Amino acid sequence: NLPTGRYTIQTKVVDLDNNLKTYLSYEVPFYFSYPLYVVWSIDWEGWDVPGYELNEMANISNQFQVPMTQLFNPRIYLDPEKQKPNNPYIGVISKERAGFLTDWIRNRMEQNGDEIGMHVHFFSDLLQEIGVNVFSDPIIGAAYGDTRTSAYNQQDLEKIIDWGLQKFKENDLPTPKIYRAGGWMASENLLKALENLGFIIDTS
Numbered sequence: 001n002l003p004t005g006r007y008t009i010q011t012k013v014v015d016l017d018n019n020l021k022t023y024l025s026y027e028v029p030f031y032f033s034y035p036l037y038v039v040w041s042i043d044w045e046g047w048d049v050p051g052y053e054l055n056e057m058a059n060i061s062n063q064f065q066v067p068m069t070q071l072f073n074p075r076i077y078l079d080p081e082k083q084k085p086n087n088p089y090i091g092v093i094s095k096e097r098a099g100f101l102t103d104w105i106r107n108r109m110e111q112n113g114d115e116i117g118m119h120v121h122f123f124s125d126l127l128q129e130i131g132v133n134v135f136s137d138p139i140i141g142a143a144y145g146d147t148r149t150s151a152y153n154q155q156d157l158e159k160i161i162d163w164g165l166q167k168f169k170e171n172d173l174p175t176p177k178i179y180r181a182g183g184w185m186a187s188e189n190l191l192k193a194l195e196n197l198g199f200i201i202d203t204s
Contacts, residue, residue: 002032040066041203043119043180046075046126048093054104058112067112070105071119071180071203074164075126077171082129092125102171109174117178117201118164122147130163132156149204150187157193165197180204 011025042057061068076098108114120126123146124134135151149157161179168176178201179194181187186204194202 004032004034006031041069041071043071044073046073046121067114069115071117072105073119074167077167078129116174116176118176119180121182130160132159146182149181149185149190154189154193157190161197
């Protein structure tokens with residue numbers, strides 16, 4: 001219950017067998033600070049994650065007792081039958097594998113206190129399935145055909161994010177209140193769209 005600040009501590013010893021002679025230790029300074037909060041967030045990029053990576057994340061979290069904020073990507077729920085293999089880097093995963101990853105996230109939340117948010121990269125296959133026009137405005141350094149958040153108006157952004165919310169609901173995941181844009185690319189339109197859709201935290 002100490003307020004923050006600088007303090008000293010000193011030990012006092014009374015010798016009961018020697019006429020109550022008193023001994024004092026040196027004064028040792030210490031500081032009481034505000035708490036330091038550590039948040040560990042995981043960006044799911046929208047493709048499959050190898051089992052060894054899942055295990056490694058879980059091992060680190062368990063060892064240090066730090067729950068994860070899972071910024072989950074609904075792209076894993078794309079319908080494989082509707083997709084053309086036009087991107088050799090990021091294939092669409094099977095429904096069975098998507099179900100496994102969903103169960104992994106759900107178990108982490110129930111057993112380890114992980115939190116869930118949403119993370120979306122604007123890949124062309126995702127936008128085509130949602131029915132949003134793909135703009136040729138790639139993120140610098142993105143090798144997978146990702147495009148900037150700022151290329152889309154608020155209406156399109158709400159349509160994209162709402163599609164993600166529906167996929168969370170269809171797969172029995174909680175409604176996320178945290179969002180992070182692909183490439184950390186926030187925009188004014190994005191913040192307005194998030195507010196309209198009930199998000200309370202943006203970490204873009």
